[in-house]
Amino acid sequence: MKILITGATSGIGRQLAVDYHKLGNEVWAIGRDDGRLSELASLGLHVAKVDLSDREASLAWFAGLASLDLAILNAGTCEYIDLPAFDSRLVSRVLRANVETMAVSVEGVLPLLRRGVRPHLVGIGSSAAYLPLPRAEAYGASKAAVAYLIDTLRVDLRREGIDVSLVSPGFVKTPLTDRNDFPMPLRVSVEEASAAIRQGIARRRSEIHFPRRFTLPLKLLSWLPRPLWGRLAQTMVKP
Ligand SMILES: NC(=O)c1ccc[n+]([C@@H]2O[C@H](COP(=O)([O-])OP(=O)(O)OC[C@H]3O[C@@H](n4cnc5c(N)ncnc54)[C@H](OP(=O)(O)O)[C@@H]3O)[C@@H](O)[C@H]2O)c1
Numbered sequence: 001m002k003i004l005i006t007g008a009t010s011g012i013g014r015q016l017a018v019d020y021h022k023l024g025n026e027v028w029a030i031g032r033d034d035g036r037l038s039e040l041a042s043l044g045l046h047v048a049k050v051d052l053s054d055r056e057a058s059l060a061w062f063a064g065l066a067s068l069d070l071a072i073l074n075a076g077t078c079e080y081i082d083l084p085a086f087d088s089r090l091v092s093r094v095l096r097a098n099v100e101t102m103a104v105s106v107e108g109v110l111p112l113l114r115r116g117v118r119p120h121l122v123g124i125g126s127s128a129a130y131l132p133l134p135r136a137e138a139y140g141a142s143k144a145a146v147a148y149l150i151d152t153l154r155v156d157l158r159r160e161g162i163d164v165s166l167v168s169p170g171f172v173k174t175p176l177t178d179r180n181d182f183p184m185p186l187r188v189s190v191e192e193a194s195a196a197i198r199q200g201i202a203r204r205r206s207e208i209h210f211p212r213r214f215t216l217p218l219k220l221l222s223w224l225p226r227p228l229w230g231r232l233a234q235t236m237v238k239p
Contacts, residue, residue: 002068002116004028006052006105007075008045009036011174012124015190016072016197021045028065031075052101062108067115070201073105074124076142078176080135091138098142102149113162120163122201122208123150127168127215131222131229134237154206163204167197170214182238186214 003020007013009031017029021044028046031037037047050061052075077097079090102123113119128136129143147166154164171177171187188196188211200208209215221229 001025001070003070004068005072006030009033011176012172012190012193013074015194017045019194052104055104058104059108065112068109068112069116070120071109072122073102075101078139081137094138094142099145102146122165124167127170127218130218165205166207168209169193170211186211
């Protein structure tokens with residue numbers, strides 16, 4: 001398979017890139033960090049330094065590829081809001097990093113997938129989008145937007161024969177969550193995350209979520225009336 005992975009220089013994306021390469025696929029790993037890109041190149045992956053916040057440069061780079069069978073749009077970030085300060089620039093930053101880069105990536109990979117074999121588009125969202133979580137105003141909004149974007153693409157791309165999957169992980173141990181200063185229940189390793197995502201992709205699941213012991217209870221809670229959830233969520237709010 002010809003596979004492209006964004007955000008492949010770190011965490012979940014890096015593990016997916018290395019694992020898919022080991023399985024004999026042709027992998028394009030993209031990111032911004034020179035050192036980590038060189039390390040992936042030394043393992044035999046195709047690498048490219050692409051800042052997805054630069055639309056023109058990103059689209060020019062994508063246009064240089066011939067075709068893709070699988071595109072995993074994973075690049076992203078997380079920042080939390082700390083009230084009473086509400087900084088709208090933080091919200092813009094997170095929306096730019098998680099939603100706009102995903103839209104640019106979709107624009108770049110769609111023509112390539114249309115020339116691929118059994119094409120499959122995969123977007124990495126988050127189980128944080130299931131329900132309102134403390135301090136996640138910006139991150140949750142960005143991942144809710146990603147979920148809508150990917151779920152709608154599934155509807156619109158069906159007639160073209162392009163499968164579309166949304167991945168909603170729970171907590172995964174990566175440099176991104178190593179910055180968190182709160183308990184992260186049932187956090188899994190990148191190896192476990194990669195295995196769950198690859199299994200879901202192989203089965204061409206529309207929705208891939210893991211670990212289920214975390215995401216299933218969260219889904220159940222998301223069915224509660226919002227005022228009731230609002231009261232329960234107070235137990236998670238820092239004093
Ligand atoms: N870890 C979790 O618990 C968790 C849970 C749910 C969802 N997720 C989602 O999973 C994805 C990966 O998270 P992670 O934990 O693996 O994070 P990570 O280790 O911080 O990796 C983020 C990756 O995104 C890349 N990236 C960010 N902005 C970019 C840009 N403008 N252009 C190109 N690349 C960019 C980074 O590249 P450089 O480092 O080279 O700049 C890096 O490779 C994110 O979308 C995140 O929201 C993570």
